[in-house]
Amino acid sequence: MIKLLILGLLGFLAYTFFTLITRSVAGGKRAVPSHKTRQGEDMVQDPQCGTYVPRGDAIEKTVGGQKHYFCSARCRDEFIAKNR
Numbered sequence: 001m002i003k004l005l006i007l008g009l010l011g012f013l014a015y016t017f018f019t020l021i022t023r024s025v026a027g028g029k030r031a032v033p034s035h036k037t038r039q040g041e042d043m044v045q046d047p048q049c050g051t052y053v054p055r056g057d058a059i060e061k062t063v064g065g066q067k068h069y070f071c072s073a074r075c076r077d078e079f080i081a082k083n084r
């Protein structure tokens with residue numbers, strides 16, 4: 001009975017450890033785990049099209065010494081081309 005309990009505990013620990021490792025590996029490379037950052041996040045306005053996007057989802061780019069946030073790469077490129 002005790003043996004079974006220990007085995008179960010070990011299995012649980014191994015499982016927890018495994019998920020922790022895989023999660024940190026998967027989450028480490030991507031800067032934004034989009035579903036997690038959405039809540040309570042600052043909204044920033046895209047100066048190109050006027051859309052509000054969560055800061056974590058926005059594309060950040062410094063143009064003319066000022067930081068801007070864009071909804072997409074297209075808006076960013078258009079804004080840069082316009083403000084060159």
Ligand SMILES: [Zn+2]
Binds near residue numbers: 046
């Ligand atoms: Zn946009």
